[in-house]
Structures are given as structure tokens and as C-alpha cells.
Amino acid sequence: MDDKEAYSQRLKAAVHYTVGRLCQNAVADCEMEVSRQAIAAIAETTFRQCDIFAKELEAFARHAKRHTVTTDDVKLLARKSTALQKSEELALNNQELKKRKKNATKRKSKDMENEADEGARGTEN
Amino acid sequence: MDSTELEIVFKKETVSKVLTMFFKDEKTKVSSDAVNLMTEMLKIFAVEATRRSMKQAENEDCDVVDLEHVEKILPELLLDF
DSSP: OHHHHHHHHHHHHHHHHHHHHHHHHHHHHTTOEEOHHHHHHHHHHHHHHHHHHHHHHHHHHHHTTOSEEOHHHHHHHGGGOHHHHHHHHHHHHHHHHHHHHHHHHHHHHHHHHHHHHHHHHHHHO | OOOSSOOOOOOHHHHHHHHHHHOSSTTOEEOHHHHHHHHHHHHHHHHHHHHHHHHHHHHTTOSEEOHHHHHHHHHHHHHHO
16 A cells, blocks of 8 residues: 555655746746646646546446547547647647648658669569 | 757656556546547646636736635636546
């Protein structure tokens, strides 16, 4: 049980680190400052929100008779605000664009390899 | 091509581990696309919390965002998510 506690603390610390950086970044844009307790509170809230999100995602997946949480489950999670839904859709579209670009470059390099092979064979003949 | 600003994001591995830790069923897994979306969502959550706290501090004529500002925006934030 202690191991799990330590594991949880480590993850919480990791979340705290990134949340702290995000806060400092956001606050610096408006030339304000943020206290350490405020960052700690936001980090703790974010961590606890992960718990809520995780349980909801698991419930959605189980409802769909799946064991793996998919993007559809995450989209359902964002149902409470339209702005959130739109930004999730944007993130999903960006992902798909990146995937297509990756596949396109893979195909290009494969095509180039094939061309090189054919060229080599041509010169041999 | 180089962006002058480095975007601060949650590490995908951290998000994945945190979510899996909170699942009640051991068999439940998360697809990598879902992890990416959750990373985005958590970033939005943290930034929204910060921005609302900043707004609250501004309304109270404070230069420093303090715990009390966070406490005041917390209920609405949790209801909105």
C-alpha cells in the first residue's frame, strides 16, 4: 500500500510541476504574479479532476462494452461546454492531419526506395 | 519553422499513468489518441483555472494571484467541467 502512495505522490508532483509552469506562463502575459499556495491549489484540483475524469471515462467505455478508452469517450467527457467540445475537435483534427502527414512521408520514402531499386535493376539489365 | 515559444504540455506518459492509476478495473486501458486529447483537456483545465483566478484577483485590485482567489472561482470551474 505504501508503494501505491509513493507512486501517487510522484505522479502528483509531476502534475504539480507542469501546472506550475502553465500558471507562471499565463500570469506572466498579464504582468501579474501567482503565489505558491495558489499554484498548489490549482495543481491539487487538477490532480483530483483527473480522478473524476478517469472514473467517467471508464464508465463510458464500459457502457460501450469496451475495455479501451477511445477518443469518443473523451469527446463525451467534454459535453458540458460547447467551447470545450470545439477545442477537443480541433485537437482531434490536428492529430489526424499529423498522422496523414506521417503516412505521406512514409509512402514517399518507400516510393523513393522502390524507384531506386527499379533504377538499379534497369542499369543491370 | 521554429516557434519562438515552447508550448508547455503535460507529458503523455504522466497523463496515461495518472488515468490508469485511477481506473477501478485493471483491464481498462486508454488509447494513445485518447491520451493526447486528455493531455489537451488537462492543459485547458489548468489554464482556465489560472485565468479565472487572475480575473478574480484583478477584480479585487490585487497584483498577486493568491489562494483566496482560487478558492472563489473553484465552484464555478468544477461545475463547468
